[in-house]
Amino acid sequence: MADLPNKARVVIIGGGVVGCSVAYHLTKKGWKDVVLLERKQLTSGTTWHAAGLIAQLRATANMTKLAKYSQELYGDLEAETGVATGFKRCGSITVALTEERKEEIFRQAAMARAFGVEVEEISPAEVKAKYEHLNIDDVTAGVYLPLDGQGDPANIALALAKGARQRGAVVKERIKVTNIAKQGRKVTGVDWISDDGAEQGHIECDMIVNCAGMWGHEVGRMAGVNVPLQACEHFYIVTEAIQGLTQMPVLRVPDECAYYKEDAGKILLGAFEPKSKPWGMNGISDSFEFDQLPEDFDHFEPILEAACNRVPMLGEAGIHTFFNGPESFTPDDAYHLGLAPEMDNVWVAAGFNSIGIQSAGGAGMALAEWMDDGEKPFDLGDVDISRMQPFQGNKSYLVERASETLGLLYADHFPYRQKATSRGVRRTPFHEHLKGQGGVFGELAGWERANWFARDGQKAEYEYSWKRQNFFDNVAEEHNAVRTNVGMYDMSSFGKIRVEGPDAVAFMNYVGGGQYDVPVGKIVYTQFLNSRAGIEADVTVTRMSETAYLVVTPAATRLADETWMRRNQGNFNVVITDVTAGEGVLAVMGPKARELMNLVSPNDFSNAANPFGTAQEIELGMGLARVHRVTYVGELGWEIYVSSDMAGHAFETLYEAGQDLGMKLCGMHMMDTCRIEKGFRHFGHDITSEDHVLEAGLGFAVKTDKADFIGRDAVLRKKETGLQNRLVQFKLTDPEPLLYHNEPILRDGEIVGFLSSGAYGHHLGGAMGLGYVPCPGEKPADVLGSTYEIDVMGTRVKAEASLKPMYDPKSERVKV
Incomplete structure (x- = not known):
């Protein structure tokens, strides 16, 4: 007998480690009437064959916070539930084989310290001391995290499921959801059928959570929501038992796309190959359960060959298991979490990009907090499902992109690195004009955006590095044009x-x-x-x-x-x-912006007729447009909105007129370097859902004297109790080092936070960043009375600090 209730507060679809974690954490919050339905057996999709690596260090502060929580949870889970999770803190080592990778992992180590993760940069000799079997001939450095670990993925999931059951959740196997009933923007219940077809029924529910893993896309469509993910083949081998092999740290050699785990006297070697193999494009068999995919030794052989050189004992050991199993990957290598934008009671936790075990504990906790409170517990923008654009559910797009994203997990994570696949989907009306003038494009939310412009004879493509990249001087010239003359760039993607x-x-x-x-x-x-x-x-x-x-x-x-x-x-x-x-947008910015506007339009662009912060309809060339006098670069200028049919004409008119003034075409990188000099905040980095608007220095934009608005009470409370943090602008006194984001901030020698964003201030002559500094009970003078340094790759660099914009603090330039 299925013995399922007719009604539930929430139905969780999918019984992998993530679904079990969501159920566990909801019941921990006191939720009753929690039902988890698994189409086959718990863990039978992807979880059962996961490698079980549990690492704390991720790319951002909050993702690191969630991964850190996972390893802490798994450390206590066995005592709580009595289920052996196999969790052990054996530590982990990541080694670099190049100077570029060394900079990456040392920057990550500095970031980890700011997040409270125990971490140590180590030399090749120290790597060898901790991992004696490693060939360190070309190793340049390593990073060691002593509290990282490994565990039994299936048992971790079963322990979470048991914990949920102990607090009243109904966890049922061999029950498939066949339909999701909807009314308007809400689901009202799910239809189910037992695996043997003998029973079926309906559960009325207040909400659902899509934890269906590689079936998440299909379940999403059933619920009327977009969950872009694609399964890929994922390979590893397990050796025969190796005599004398004892517990070793988890080893990652990203430059060779490989990871190593000691397990019961054997070595597991896994791969994140640069070009992966998407799988299941025609759907996944209804009978899929603990299934393996066909071996493809030719595909894995280059990884194995390098591994036998890196860990010579592999060449002597026999292969016990060659495993190929599917994992789901998303278009940007970040998982999907949160309330789906198309519906008001459909939640998603899926697409974990082969890091589901280390992510599941934190993701389940964060989602349960969000569901319980109705608001995100902290910034989850990296993984919030609402970042996905509707077109990204396109299957052709997903298949092509997934062939790249698996390998990107171990690729060099260079600043400004662009995806190479599934490009050109969304183009602005000015795309071909910009391309013809040397535009080098990046992609954001599917939009092709000119990030910088190559000079004549220069390759119009990125050459990545952690140092100054090949566009550094190009952006400096674009930056200078906007500061001293006039520049034009495309903002249509906004x-x-x-x-x-x-x-x-x-x-x-x-x-x-x-x-x-x-x-x-x-x-x-x-x-x-x-x-x-x-x-x-x-x-x-x-x-x-x-x-x-x-x-x-x-x-x-x-x-x-x-x-x-x-x-x-x-x-x-x-x-x-x-x-x-419907509209293309060109920004014309710089001291000569008014002069250019007067050349192309008979309208009045004076302060009297069109002051800062106002818009007007104009004639432009032989067409029409609307201009908004605002700026994100801190200069006099206009954003020009023109209907898509007249966009080409508008560009040609402005470009031709601009030649007499020396106007320069500019890209998005210029916009970022200018805005950081002006101290303008970047949403998703400097300002997020967990940053109070007053602590972000944006109190001027909040009008508490009007009628009630969302957040008004919290603004008034903060005015009474005082700020706990302030967003501070920094500039390195040494012009050479570069800042990106997440670099630790040191105040009087102690780490107090990290940079939320960073870029180079070409006009001010140094790398700059923004970051929050704790300051309970302090006045602005107290905050600025300290000595500040920024940790760049383990080196402390002195920094000037300011609460006002370092460039044009009174905004006189934008109002001339």
């Missing part, structure tokens, strides 16, 4: 959302912190806040008419920002429409 209706003013004043009851044509820089006054969106809002606004968002968060508005729409009578593709 999201444009129209909010229109009789309640538009009231709705905007509720959803945002600014004052939107302003004259038509006025532009308001503003944030959408959550109940804690954390920043959910960073946008500019232009009043287009008495009943309409245009909300301009970062390209990557357009869907998330639109979803935030929809979820808070309530009974306000407004229509919310994405109009991003």
Whole structure:
């Protein structure tokens, strides 16, 4: 008998380690009526054959926090549930075979210290002392994390499931969800059938969680949501028993795409090969359970050959098992977590890119907190499912991209590294014009964006490094053009959302912190806040008419920002429409921007007619456009909005007129280097859902004297209790080192935080960053009275600190 309830608070679909973790953590929060349904047996999809590596160090602060939580949880799970998890803290070593990789892993080690992870940079000789079987001939360095470990993946999942059952969850195997009932933007229940077909039924539920792993895409479609992921073949071998082999740290040699784990006197060698093999393109068999895929020794042989040189004992050992099993991968190598944007009660935890064991504990905890509280417990932008664009569910796109993303896990993680596959899907109206002028493109949310411009005779492509890359001087020239003359760049990829209706003013004043009851044509820089006054969106809002606004968002968060508005729409009578593709946008910025505008349009661009923070309709060449006088680079300038049909004409008109002024085409990298000099915040890095708007230094954009708005009470409370942190701008006194983000901040010799973003300040002559500094009870003078250093790859570099923008602190240049 299936013995399933007719009603549940939540139905979790999928019984791998992630589904079990979500059930475990929800019941730990006191949830009752939790039902987990697994189509076959628990762990029978991907979890059972995982390598079981449990590492703490990830690419960002919050992902590291979640991985650290996982290893702490697994350390205690056996005592709680009585299920042997096989968890042991054997430590891990990552070795570098090049100077570039050495810089990467040493930067990661510095970051780990800022996050409270125990870590040690070690020399080749010290690597050899900890891993005696390693050939260190060309090893340049290593990083050792003593608390990393390994475990039995299936038993970890079963322990989590037992913990959930002990607190009342119903965990049922051999029950397949066949349909998900929906009403509007909500699911109302799931239909199920037993594996033998003898029983079927319906469970009414308040919400579902899609933890279906490599079936997540299919289950998502059933629920009306987009879950972009693709299964790939994943290979490892296990040797015969090797006499005298004792417990060793987990070893990673990313330059050879390999990892090694000692297990019961044998060695497991796994691979993240550069070009992987997508699998299951025609669907996954309904009978799939603990299945293996056909061997492909030719595909694995180059990895094995290098491994036998790296760990010579492998060449002597026989192969006991050659394993090939599927894992699911996402378009950006980050897993999917959170509330799906298309529905209001469909949650997702899927697509773990072969790091499901080390991620599952933290991901389950974070999702349970989010589900219980209704708001993210901390910034989860890296993995929030709403970052995925609708087109990324396209199967052809996913197959091509997955062939690359598996290998990227162990590739050099160079700054600005661009994906090579599935490119060219979204192009702005100016794409071919920019390409013809030497534009070198990067991709964001599928948009092809000119990041920098190659000179005549220069290769129009990236040459990656941790040092100054081949575009460094190009960006410096573009930066200089915007600071001293005039530059033009394409901003068409930024999201444009129209909010229109009789309640538009009231709705905007509720959803945002600014004052939107302003004259038509006025532009308001503003944030959408959550109940804690954390920043959910960073946008500019232009009043287009008495009943309409245009909300301009970062390209990557357009869907998330639109979803935030929809979820808070309530009974306000407004229509919310994405109009991003309808207009191209060119930014003209620099001291000579007004001169250029006067050359192409008869309209009045004076301060009297078009002051900073206002928009106007204009004639442009022989066409029409709308100009917004705002800036993200800290100079006089206009963003020019032109309907897509007239975009080509607008570009040609501006470009031709600009030649007499020495106008330079510029890219997104220039925009980033200019904005960091001006101290402008970057959403997703400097400002996130866990950063209080006042601590971010954005109190000027919040108007508490208007009617109630989301987050108002939290803003007023913070004004009373005082700031705990302040966002500080830093500039290295040594012009040589480079900053990216996550570098530790030292105040009077002690680590107090890390940089949330970094770039080179070409005008100010040094690398710059922004980061939060704890300052409970302190005045601004106290914060600035300290000595600051930034840890760059283990070296402390002195830094100047400022609470005001180091470039043009009074914003005189933008208002001339």
